[in-house]
Amino acid sequence: MIQNNPIGRLIAHFVLILGIVVVAFPIYYTFVASTQTLQEIIRPPLSLLPGGHFWENYSSALFGGVGRIGGVGVDRLLWNTVVMALGIAIGKIIISLLSAYAIVFFRFPGRMFFFWLIFITLMLPVEVRILPTYKVMVDLGLIDTYTGLTLPLMASATATLLFRQFFMTIPGELVEAARVDGAGPWRFFKDILLPLSKTNIAALFVILFIYGWTQYLWPLLMTNRNDMSTIVVGLRKMISFADADTEWHLVMVTCILAILPPILVVVLMQRWFVRGLVETEK
Amino acid sequence: MASSNNVTFPNKLLPYLLLAPQLAITLIFFYWPASQAIYQSVLREDPFGLSTQFVGLGNFRRVISDPNYLNSLQVTIVFSVATTLIAMTIALLLAVMADKVIRGKNIYRTLLIWPYAVAPAIAGMLWLFLFNPSMGTLAYLARSAGYNWDPLLNGNQAMVLVVSAAAWKQISYNFLFFVAGLQSIPKSLIEAAAIDGAGENKRFWTIVFPLLAPTTFFLLVVNTVYAFFDTFGIIHAVTGGGPGKATETLVYKVYNDGFVNLILGDSAAQSVILMIIVIALTAIQFRYVERKVHYG
């Protein structure tokens, strides 16, 4: 290791701190705003330090019945978002585990055809084919349902490819040993493959949870009723710069509530998340 | 000799059952709509929706010759290039610095990855809150300094705002990959360069940066895809494509034409063009993946 000079290291710390200020400032400032009164927020400049209305604002946003969006409480929106994020993450993991298992550990006619059928979906984000997908959803009666919010986003090649890649690193001998030990496909999956995939599953869970939580266009289109909306979409509906009635202090609280859960998931599960992200490369 | 590739279970029916859920979802929610998009893109509906007519590539021709579409294409390119460049440069700078420090590496990382968890739409709102002319503190400061700041009226300023929000959100992602890329460069190479008399700056540009090329290239593609598609939320939440279509990106226009203006044929044709762009980008990325396989 080459010795850095202390000045260079000092500059590095300085640049990093500056970077953190840039990166964290918008979030921090929103938090600051969420602890102020409405009057303080709409008369800039806003103080750099949190105000004294934390409990007041948060309790009225969560329980006070004000800050409702089209008559729907923040708690309901948060719940919808949790359902969507968890549904997508868990559903995707299960579906991808199964299909990757089939592709790696079985030989059957059409195997490569199916693999490519799935692989091609890697290429097209929802945004690209949004209108026809919307029509399918209408025809199937899935608008304003949890199924509509989650199911269509569960099939994606990304997770399948990750599991496939990982499964292919499992030594063939291990499969053979399991077969000699009397384990059929199901036992092998349950006793050996799943425990070995733990880290991958955890990493993918974080990535997919974030993916589900941060969806915007999809819930925007798939929900007409406000009580089926997610917090991200609901927040957008709360904001109106033209409207003098916007309760900005409660908007800020909602904003913090909308970004806190995914940030907690990322920070607390950082170890797996970073490994998973860099390994899956998307 | 046994290789993991030929070790399998002999079941016949089971693999199809395992694949069924994913295939069903993929067919219903992917292939069916995608084929609908292609089908729609060659049809034209009359304004009352009473009859449809086959128009071949007519919709495509109309779309491509539409000045609004060309404007939108230009907006998308400016937006993508600016976002990608800013997000990657800042991330690389931070990653190089993080590689230098010995103490506090993990704390820095923890504090720098937050924006990854923030939804693009919310990222847009956070920045709008800081910069909106009526109550944004930073907008207030800019105006106090005599700068005429109003992104809701000035198209260029609106672009600056959405690019900032989009780049801000992507810094974390790029940072993590650059850090991983830097860590994978063998220390011995850098030591050899030091012995060869290369100073710190020279070492970076002649050894580190070229060896980072695979990571950089990968991120370039990912960031471009991100700027093209994932930033719908930012545009929708911050500017709604305005003022005067100054920030109307291609994805936003597909949405706008399809859901707001209800011009189905044009919207479908635009979808198909976008699909072609994504496939091209993925193909480029795939070549990179292949290369990576070759060089280990």
Next chain:
Amino acid sequence: MASVELTNIRKVYGGGVEAVKGINIAIDDGALCVLVGPSGCGKSTLLRMIAGLETITEGVLKIENSVVNDLGPAERDIAMVFQNYALYPHMKVYDNMAYGLRNRGMPKGEIDKRVREAAQTLELGHLLERRPRELSGGQRQRVAMGRAIVRNPKVFLFDEPLSNLDAKLRGQMRVEIKNLQRQLGVTSVYVTHDQLEAMTLADILVVMNGGVVEQIGAPLDIYEKPASTFVASFIGAPPMNLVHVTANSAGLLLKDGTHIGAEGLAIPAEGAQIGFRPEDLEVVAGSQQHIGGLLLDLTVRGVEPVGAESYVYGDIGGDKVVVRVAGRSVVEPGDHLRVIVPKEKLHLFDAKGKRI
């Protein structure tokens, strides 16, 4: 415990590659059969067919007199020790050994008894709560053995189990495996490419090459009477020396045209190879005549002292040979030696390499 019988076993892969070309082997109850050969000779494929991990294209495989061709690996009552051990990385040693028994629905108490017995036999008692990655190579090897033993199967299968160990440990484990197999009396099939391992372990040695059996027999019989030049040069270290000869009216000719005395050897018209082991050569002094042996001139090319003995490398009539000499060797590269091979130590192979 059971006999294993292979009749005309063939393996043809999808692409038409014939990996195993009709093999017949009968292994008696309790015997240790070693399949040896260079890599790609089909020995591993054959073992995996016995295990049920590869399908048998043609032929009949019997374990304990019943045909098992169509049974899965778990139904054949075999246990296998893999080259890379194939221990389940997320399970403790105890669970690794118990897994196969649990899958068979054995009562807990019985499983526990068997695992602890096997652990005692293999001196693994103190490691039962560890995970594979916390074990040394030798310990992992023992766990793999233990997993086979607890099953108390009809047949043990070993797929190059020692190839990942260092030389010293390999020697120790070889002895242990042999003793264990004797003690348990379980019929075993053991695959290796190491001829020393093969010689020391085998009750029956099967030398394979190119998908066919070159020779089957007791190890020492094979050593003393190799059926072909392939076996002769594969079994024994250093391998048997082979010198090409042709006959003409004047006597015998070596590769480079040197004449040698015929000594009553019947050489076929198309030529032959004379084989002799490195330890069967004797250096003779001066021009002294010897009856009952083949006299040859050897040019020394190099000497390798290994301690108790030395290997003298050189050539005889254009063929490379090795001579094993006790203790220190006094010869130098470039020296010319006269050596003699006693007639009863000569092996004669025809032009195709078959023993005459």
